[in-house]
Amino acid sequence: MNDIDKLVKAIDLAPYAPAQGPGARELRAAIMAEGRDADVREPRRVRRSRPRRLVLGLAAAAALATGAVLGPGLLQDGHGVSAAYAVTKDADGIVHIEVRDFRDAAGLQKRLRDLGVPAVVDYVPAGKKCREPRATPVEKIPDGIYDVPRQIPGERDGWRMRIDTKLFTPGQTFVWTITDLPEGMGSTSTILMNDPVAPCVLVPDDRPKMKVIDSKTRLATTEGGSLAGFRVDEKTVGEVRPEIEKRGLTATYLIMGIPPGNPGGYGELRRQDTPVGDDWIVWEAEEEKGASGKVILLVTDKRYDKNPVYGGPRDSVITD
Amino acid sequence: MTHRDRFEAIYDAYYPAIHQYAARRTGSPDDTADVISETFLTAWRRIGDVPEGERALLWLYGVARRVLANQRRGAARRAVLAERLRDELAADRPAASVDLEHVRAAFDELPERDREVLALACWEGLTGEQIAKVVGCTAIAARTRLHRARRRLAASLRRQPRPAILMGDA
Structure with a gap:
């Protein structure tokens, strides 16, 4: 057996551990510019279709959707600086x-240089x-010198x-470098x-097409879901668990925080991964895209008067 | 230690291992880069779930394994990678040794489950217990699978006309 x-x-394709190159370091910075799950503290309302979000881009970039924007010439704010950007120190x-x-x-470059950014x-x-x-590229990037650009919360563009x-x-x-992409x-x-x-x-861009990173999770209980x-909504964990096991899935529990008065929305x-009590209430199930075999049960330790995920019955939002 | 410090420490400690894990199992630098980025992106998003110590690596292997499975299914390929990282990976790729082609062929013909445990044992150097944590089964099951996989590979090599020249002396 040893032989x-x-x-x-001997047929190992990568017998030597690689070192981190500049690309690997950029990747680390780009990942850390992303939001973490635990950062989601604000109550959120479920959106029926989440906006697609680009995350890591070419050369460790964050990316955005450019919507209808006014040209800088139309947006002079009276200080000679276009409101297309705001730079303060x-x-x-x-x-x-x-x-x-x-x-x-x-204009952005000039403004940055005026404020001491080379x-x-x-x-x-x-x-x-x-x-x-x-x-x-600079090999040793000082910690905290800059954050990779990220989206302004609540804004699309x-x-x-x-x-x-x-x-x-x-x-x-x-x-x-700011690049326009198709679509x-x-x-x-x-x-x-x-x-x-x-x-x-400027030269023609012959690089592989950039791929879009979609939002992290989808509903597990709609068509195509695990x-x-x-239906899991408003059932107890004890009622839902057998079905999860029957389908060969494993469960993660997302413990929801409900704002006072349960106005709809949750944090x-x-x-x-440790199971919660069988008497906990399930309000919805999500899963990571690509069917990892793991479902995320959105749970609370007690029953509320209405489903916090939908601000009412699931049927009022989702039609299967 | 903040989440940022912890993630940085984990990334720096385990980047080589995850890079290697991905490179061993993907056909192109593109795919390798995707597995690396998606694995660490998951670790960052779920930094609170990453266990302490050596188990962090097993956890990362587990994530990389699922990423790879999704990639193989051709489903929702999501990650995007720095072009430079891709070039780095392209430069790293070794050429396959001609002498071992028959071993590679026999290995490739094994069922996926056999390949997986053999690779984790021989390439990543994991024990049965550690393999169990990565693939999510009991230690006994992992050891059994490993034993069967070795036996099947040995049988397949015996069937081949060409002798396994490295036997006993590699």
Whole structure:
């Protein structure tokens, strides 16, 4: 048997542990710019179709959907700065940026430089990219120097980021590229580079198509879900569990926080794999997309007068 | 320790292992990159669920395994990767050894469950108990599967006209 193990070991396609390259480090930063499940504290109402969300983009970018935006020329706010973006600097040297339209890249770049951020901002139309390489990326990126752009909560089209101007070393430039993608999507890439940074020369974009990251979960109880055909809402955990087992699934419990008066909507207190009591109440079941065999039961420890997920009966929202 | 610190520590400690796990089981740098990114994205989102110590790695393997299963099903391929990471991975890929093609072929013909436990034991170097945690079965079941898988691979190699030249001396 030992020989068999040796043979299997010999056909290992990746016998050596790889080190983290710059791409791996960028990935880490991009992941951490994402929201975590536990960050969802605010009561939320269930949406019937969640907006698709782009997450990691080209070169560790966060991305957004560009909707109907007014051109910068139409949005002068009287201070000579377009309201397509807002850039402020606080007393600690932190620059806060909110951008709603990227097409005025030159104006944004000037504003950032005025505030002490050594930035190069380029706008790249769909189907193009900047000719690479433009510069060498900085290997050791200071912790906290900037956050990868993320969406402004509650807005579809805006991005927000912060940059700590105190952490820049002379000779480094913050290279920010904003790219239009087909279907009204956009992506942005932020890379800290060593000077000199070559100007952006537009060339055709021959890179693989960017893929869209969809929202994390879907209902498990509607057509195509792991629990399709089985209603869980307003049942007890004890009533639901046998069906989950029968279908060969495992359950995770999302403990819901219900605002006073149960106005509709809920927050997430925690998630656990440890089963909750059989007398707990299930309000809905979700699952990660791609059918992982795991369903997420949305539960409370007691019964409420109406389903917090739907602000009333499930039937008023979902028609199977 | 904040969630951020914890995630960074986990990422830095286990990136090589997860990268290797993915590279061993995917056909292209694209797919490898997808598995890595999606696995760690899940870990970040569920950082509170990631167990302490060495069990964190087994947990990550478990996630990567499901990501891979989804990828194989061709369902909802979601992750997007830095182009640079993809290039890094492309440069890393070793060429297959000609001598071992028949072993590779026999291995590839094993049922998926056999391949999985053998790979976890021989490539990741996991014990039966650890394999059980990754695939979600009992330790006894994992050891049984492993035993059967070894036996089937040995039988398949014996059937092949070409001798397993590395036997006993690899």
